[in-house]
Amino acid sequence: MAPHEHRITVRYGETDQMGFAHHANYMLYLEEARTALMAASGMPYGELEARGIGLPVRKANLRYRAPARFEDVLAVSVWVERVGPASITFGYLIDRPADGVHIASATMELASIKLESGVLCALPDDLRASLERTQAAV
Amino acid sequence: MAPHEHRITVRYGETDQMGFAHHANYMLYLEEARTALMAASGMPYGELEARGIGLPVRKANLRYRAPARFEDVLAVSVWVERVGPASITFGYLIDRPADGVHIASATMELASIKLESGVLCALPDDLRASLERTQAAV
Amino acid sequence: MAPHEHRITVRYGETDQMGFAHHANYMLYLEEARTALMAASGMPYGELEARGIGLPVRKANLRYRAPARFEDVLAVSVWVERVGPASITFGYLIDRPADGVHIASATMELASIKLESGVLCALPDDLRASLERTQAAV
Amino acid sequence: MAPHEHRITVRYGETDQMGFAHHANYMLYLEEARTALMAASGMPYGELEARGIGLPVRKANLRYRAPARFEDVLAVSVWVERVGPASITFGYLIDRPADGVHIASATMELASIKLESGVLCALPDDLRASLERTQAAV
Numbered sequence: 001m002a003p004h005e006h007r008i009t010v011r012y013g014e015t016d017q018m019g020f021a022h023h024a025n026y027m028l029y030l031e032e033a034r035t036a037l038m039a040a041s042g043m044p045y046g047e048l049e050a051r052g053i054g055l056p057v058r059k060a061n062l063r064y065r066a067p068a069r070f071e072d073v074l075a076v077s078v079w080v081e082r083v084g085p086a087s088i089t090f091g092y093l094i095d096r097p098a099d100g101v102h103i104a105s106a107t108m109e110l111a112s113i114k115l116e117s118g119v120l121c122a123l124p125d126d127l128r129a130s131l132e133r134t135q136a137a138v
Numbered sequence: 139m140a141p142h143e144h145r146i147t148v149r150y151g152e153t154d155q156m157g158f159a160h161h162a163n164y165m166l167y168l169e170e171a172r173t174a175l176m177a178a179s180g181m182p183y184g185e186l187e188a189r190g191i192g193l194p195v196r197k198a199n200l201r202y203r204a205p206a207r208f209e210d211v212l213a214v215s216v217w218v219e220r221v222g223p224a225s226i227t228f229g230y231l232i233d234r235p236a237d238g239v240h241i242a243s244a245t246m247e248l249a250s251i252k253l254e255s256g257v258l259c260a261l262p263d264d265l266r267a268s269l270e271r272t273q274a275a276v
Numbered sequence: 277m278a279p280h281e282h283r284i285t286v287r288y289g290e291t292d293q294m295g296f297a298h299h300a301n302y303m304l305y306l307e308e309a310r311t312a313l314m315a316a317s318g319m320p321y322g323e324l325e326a327r328g329i330g331l332p333v334r335k336a337n338l339r340y341r342a343p344a345r346f347e348d349v350l351a352v353s354v355w356v357e358r359v360g361p362a363s364i365t366f367g368y369l370i371d372r373p374a375d376g377v378h379i380a381s382a383t384m385e386l387a388s389i390k391l392e393s394g395v396l397c398a399l400p401d402d403l404r405a406s407l408e409r410t411q412a413a414v
Numbered sequence: 415m416a417p418h419e420h421r422i423t424v425r426y427g428e429t430d431q432m433g434f435a436h437h438a439n440y441m442l443y444l445e446e447a448r449t450a451l452m453a454a455s456g457m458p459y460g461e462l463e464a465r466g467i468g469l470p471v472r473k474a475n476l477r478y479r480a481p482a483r484f485e486d487v488l489a490v491s492v493w494v495e496r497v498g499p500a501s502i503t504f505g506y507l508i509d510r511p512a513d514g515v516h517i518a519s520a521t522m523e524l525a526s527i528k529l530e531s532g533v534l535c536a537l538p539d540d541l542r543a544s545l546e547r548t549q550a551a552v
Binding site for chain 1: 442472473477478
């Protein structure tokens with residue numbers, strides 16, 4: 001499976017007075033793409049939470065290369081970089097298809113926790129399997 | 139008790155490309171002021187949720203009169219306008235003390251619900267009492 | 277022309293601890309739909325700003341009827357309700373097609389200003405024409 | 415000069431359905447603290463933009479260690495880690511004074527650009543001097 005590609009359009013309220021999509025909003029773009037990847041892999045994130053397991057972000061590394069602007073359509077590619085015992089690392093690339101400009105790249109590590117207690121827990125086997133299928137194919 | 143006054147400072151990420159504090163963020167400013175009023179009245183909102191009751195917003199009316207900008211310090215005044223059987227209406231004024239400009243006004247009606255079921259419920263007596271004390275004094 | 281319908285999906289970062297799409301984010305949903313309507317009517321908002329004219333929000337009235345949740349796909353219908361000499365009023369309905377639940381309704385009045393000075397100005401004739409075409413058909 | 419310490423309080427709208435302050439909002443907390451540091455060092459960021467120079471974020475590394483929750487008061491410490499020819503790197507620590515829990519750490523590299531063209535430019539001498547004074551003392 002190739003990296004999952006997800007399209008987002010920059011909202012007006014996401015711009016800042018520099019005229020750029022504000023850097024904090026990229027985390028929402030990455031999250032939306034990651035959510036779409038998980039749904040496509042057969043394990044929607046909402047289902048995971050319904051089973052009492054959450055995936056809060058533990059580490060985030062972002063590299064901003066060119067500004068995105070209002071109404072820009074961005075292609076967010078996301079893939080599974082590593083599946084640990086109680087964590088998943090996703091890789092991301094953001095491009096602007098209209099002119100081929102590379103906008104940003106990122107990695108994000110999510111921990112697997114029990115929602116009730118907040119304690120780390122092993123990734124469920126079926127999530128691991130669906131993610132590794134995704135990963136293997138990259 | 140006079141209307142509760144709360145100060146907020148406009149964040150860079152809250153501006154938009156027009157150079158104004160984006161209108162959606164005013165709802166966060168109003169919410170922060172309302173939260174401070176409730177804490178000051180002796181009934182912090184967090185405590186209410188711990189008892190299984192939530193106050194989602196049901197109606198919001200905002201009137202934007204002059205733009206606020208990055209690093210503006212805004213004074214948000216908030217008061218209880220009406221306490222219904224299962225709702226509270228707050229009134230708000232936003233000013234910029236530095237130059238006395240009136241920035242915005244608003245009213246917001248919150249419903250009282252049971253968090254577990256989402257069903258409307260009567261306001262708890264102690265919340266009603268603490269709000270009416272606040273209201274009476276306005 | 278029927279009201280313009282625009283689909284959005286609730287992001288995780290847009291939920292709050294009540295498990296609802298936080299009420300402030302609805303303004304971003306309405307804005308995204310309005311932006312799409314303007315683009316469809318032949319006058320993209322970005323072009324207007326490139327000509328030195330902005331449309332800041334002056335009044336907003338929102339009525340929240342049922343909560344939206346993470347990953348809900350919402351249909352935001354938007355139409356032109358009134359075109360004034362230096363203002364436009366948009367009407368909105370938000371529904372959740374999956375179960376037909378009516379989520380929210382709103383109106384929003386935008387003022388027409390010169391971006392350089394912030395002073396009110398008449399709506400440009402071509403914008404007025406494109407909006408009235410849209411309005412007439414509702 | 416010791417690292418600048420800035421206090422923020424988690425807003426309701428900044429929580430997510432996990433009950434945590436959503437990870438994207440940390441960037442706004444860091445930005446608010448950085449803005450306060452710059453103002454304290456004698457070079458408010460707004461003044462820099464008024465002179466035609468912007469400091470967009472180029473790299474961000476965040477490490478989330480414990481969740482923050484609604485109404486938590488967080489202490490954000492920020493300092494200058496490195497001043498380059500056309501960039502500044504800030505370091506950050508976020509703690510929760512109420513219970514001494516370490517919430518997050520981060521570094522962020524900002525590039526110096528001309529706002530009009532978006533082209534990289536040398537940091538102005540007076541900004542460099544005020545930042546190095548801050549840095550030297552850490």
